[in-house]
Amino acid sequence: MAEIDHIVLGARTLEEGAAFVEQHLGVKPRPGGRHEGFGTHNMLLGLGKGTYLEIIAPDPEQPEPAHARLFDLDDPATKVMLEAEPRLLAWVARTPVMDAVVSRLGHRAGEVREMSRGDLHWRMAFPPQRQDMDNLIPALIEWKGEGASFRLPDSHVRLLHLEAEHPEADAVRAALADRGLDEALKVRRSPHARLVARLRRADGQEVTLSSG
Numbered sequence: 001m002a003e004i005d006h007i008v009l010g011a012r013t014l015e016e017g018a019a020f021v022e023q024h025l026g027v028k029p030r031p032g033g034r035h036e037g038f039g040t041h042n043m044l045l046g047l048g049k050g051t052y053l054e055i056i057a058p059d060p061e062q063p064e065p066a067h068a069r070l071f072d073l074d075d076p077a078t079k080v081m082l083e084a085e086p087r088l089l090a091w092v093a094r095t096p097v098m099d100a101v102v103s104r105l106g107h108r109a110g111e112v113r114e115m116s117r118g119d120l121h122w123r124m125a126f127p128p129q130r131q132d133m134d135n136l137i138p139a140l141i142e143w144k145g146e147g148a149s150f151r152l153p154d155s156h157v158r159l160l161h162l163e164a165e166h167p168e169a170d171a172v173r174a175a176l177a178d179r180g181l182d183e184a185l186k187v188r189r190s191p192h193a194r195l196v197a198r199l200r201r202a203d204g205q206e207v208t209l210s211s212g
Contacts (some may be wrong), residue, residue, distance in 0.1 A: 002101070002180045005094035005141050005161060006149065007197050008071055009209065010078065011086035014043050017055035018089060020086040020208070021045060023126045024209070027155045029055055032148075033117040039065035039071065040080075042117075044069045046152030047159045050094075055086070070126070072135065088195055088209040090135040093163060093181055098123055098142035103188045109140070122150055125174075134193035135211065136164040156202035164192035 011017030041059040070080045070174035071089045101111040121144040124132045127137045162185040166172045169189035195211040
């Protein structure tokens, strides 16, 4: 059974992303590291056992990657959106049986990529473009050993709910069910696609982050 691993906040720079998180969630994220060869780097915020928030941004110290940066960071529309402020872009689901899921889904699972950051190692499978339902269908991750969330201190911020809105809500539900994620998030029919994360700060205040 797959489950939520982390939510992804995109930013023009990590400095902007960190300031946004501190302003809205009341805590400072921790430095993460560089995704060598992928053109990105990140910062992280622990959301309790097994879940975290990732701030991701283009890494100016890396050359342009051979492939487009993850989570549509190179997409012109995403760049324009992030000019205004950091924004929730996507979510990632954790599975301990990547090979079995990929075998069952076939091409719908997408390309499996080996990734690392420092001594963390993992594999990710990103749904093919136009099959990700506007990033509502998550990339799948399989950690090799301990995952990032288990190394992060608890910020006492909690992810309460993750929700999806899309004109083709039934198609989103079916794609999530294919990945064993029936219960991971609520899906509602809406004219516009949107990912919504509802979080509770350490002081009890509730905050909503969204992709649109």
